[in-house]
Amino acid sequence: MSGDHIVALSGxxxxxxxxxxxxxxxxxxxxxxxxxxxxDFDHFGLRVCPDTDTVLYTLGGLSNTELGWGRANETWxxxxxxxxxxxxxxxxxxxxxxxxxxxxxxxxKSGQSQTEVxxxxxxxxxIAAAILPMSDQFIxxxxxxxxxxxxxxxxxxxxxxxxxxxxFEFDGIDSAVINPLLLATLEGPVRAIIIAPSNPYVSVxxxxxxxxxxxxxxxxxxxxxxxxxxxxxxxxxxxxxxxxDELGVPSTVVGVAEHYRGFIDGLIIDxxxxxxAADIESSGMPVWVTQTVMKSLDDRIDLANTxxxxxxxxxxxxxxx
Ligand code: FO1
Numbered sequence: 001m002s003g004d005h006i007v008a009l010s011g012x013x014x015x016x017x018x019x020x021x022x023x024x025x026x027x028x029x030x031x032x033x034x035x036x037x038x039x040d041f042d043h044f045g046l047r048v049c050p051d052t053d054t055v056l057y058t059l060g061g062l063s064n065t066e067l068g069w070g071r072a073n074e075t076w077x078x079x080x081x082x083x084x085x086x087x088x089x090x091x092x093x094x095x096x097x098x099x100x101x102x103x104x105x106x107x108x109k110s111g112q113s114q115t116e117v118x119x120x121x122x123x124x125x126x127i128a129a130a131i132l133p134m135s136d137q138f139i140x141x142x143x144x145x146x147x148x149x150x151x152x153x154x155x156x157x158x159x160x161x162x163x164x165x166x167x168f169e170f171d172g173i174d175s176a177v178i179n180p181l182l183l184a185t186l187e188g189p190v191r192a193i194i195i196a197p198s199n200p201y202v203s204v205x206x207x208x209x210x211x212x213x214x215x216x217x218x219x220x221x222x223x224x225x226x227x228x229x230x231x232x233x234x235x236x237x238x239x240x241x242x243x244x245d246e247l248g249v250p251s252t253v254v255g256v257a258e259h260y261r262g263f264i265d266g267l268i269i270d271x272x273x274x275x276x277a278a279d280i281e282s283s284g285m286p287v288w289v290t291q292t293v294m295k296s297l298d299d300r301i302d303l304a305n306t307x308x309x310x311x312x313x314x315x316x317x318x319x320x321x
Contacts, residue, residue, distance in 0.1 A: 003189020011036030011051040011203025013068040015196035016058040021300030028128035038141040038206035046101040060125030071096040090158040135176040142169040161239035186220045192311030195226035199240045223265045223311040232272040
């Protein structure tokens with residue numbers, strides 16, 4: 001059903017960049033962001049939700065753009081004291097960020113859902129867009145390696161993505177329930193579903209693995225457009241290309257197209273990969289070539305508008321491109 005609402009699936013830094021562009025391209029009330037929650041974990045007894053928090057901070061204008069995660073103008077007294085007291089130092093919680101984890105953990109313990117906590121945090125940050133965790137149940141990505149399984153943050157932060165990956169598991173996924181608010185949104189007038197340039201394996205796949213998620217998205221009949229997180233054989237940020245190499249998948253836009261084949265209606269690739277467009281199109285997947293590397297806010301907004309125009313074209317809602 002066509003409409004004017006936009007649903008974006010996001011994880012990681014690249015996802016949040018495009019989400020910011022989308023929040024400027026449409027009225028915030030027209031935007032629903034579905035966040036990957038499988039990076040979530042408990043640290044110092046606190047529930048930390050990196051991909052949800054990166055979207056909150058980004059849309060709230062509070063994000064630490066140097067680090068790509070956490071809050072801007074952060075101080076680190078807590079972590080300095082943790083170190084002095086002999087505590088774990090491998091995962092850094094800034095003093096401001098810590099406040100969010102403390103309040104979230106307290107709210108969850110009092111029985112609030114992740115969706116309710118996230119909505120309250122969004123309101124406190126002046127965010128009008130809907131930010132929906134993919135599910136309110138606790139799901140955790142486990143990274144399989146030749147030497148055993150790692151919790152996601154152990155792989156990503158403690159081991160700096162160095163271990164060779166052989167596969168992924170999403171603990172808790174089988175009993176996870178798709179966010180009911182997302183189901184309601186998908187049953188309403190939606191214009192486009194945008195898969196942001198997030199890691200296909202550890203940011204997007206967990207979202208799509210929530211029981212019923214793929215079916216609900218397909219049943220919406222709404223164009224699904226993905227932005228490739230791979231540009232010229234590398235990921236702009238993060239281990240996506242390394243993972244593809246280790247999984248024996250071409251770490252190229254063709255590899256990304258294969259990953260999403262059968263689910264997306266169009267793939268946006270960067271101009272640096274323009275020569276691959278014909279191959280992808282000949283395999284039956286529409287492609288749009290543009291600049292996908294987002295350095296400025298205008299880059300973010302331009303890419304967001306391009307994704308929406310591509311979705312409109314695929315839905316037959318506009319002739320000229
Ligand atoms: N990433 C790091 O590389 N080092 C950290 O110490 C770190 C702390 C951290 C704290 C809160 C948070 O929301 C994210 C944090 N991240 C850190 C990033 C996080 O591991 C990633 O953003 C996601 O899990 C992958 O997208």
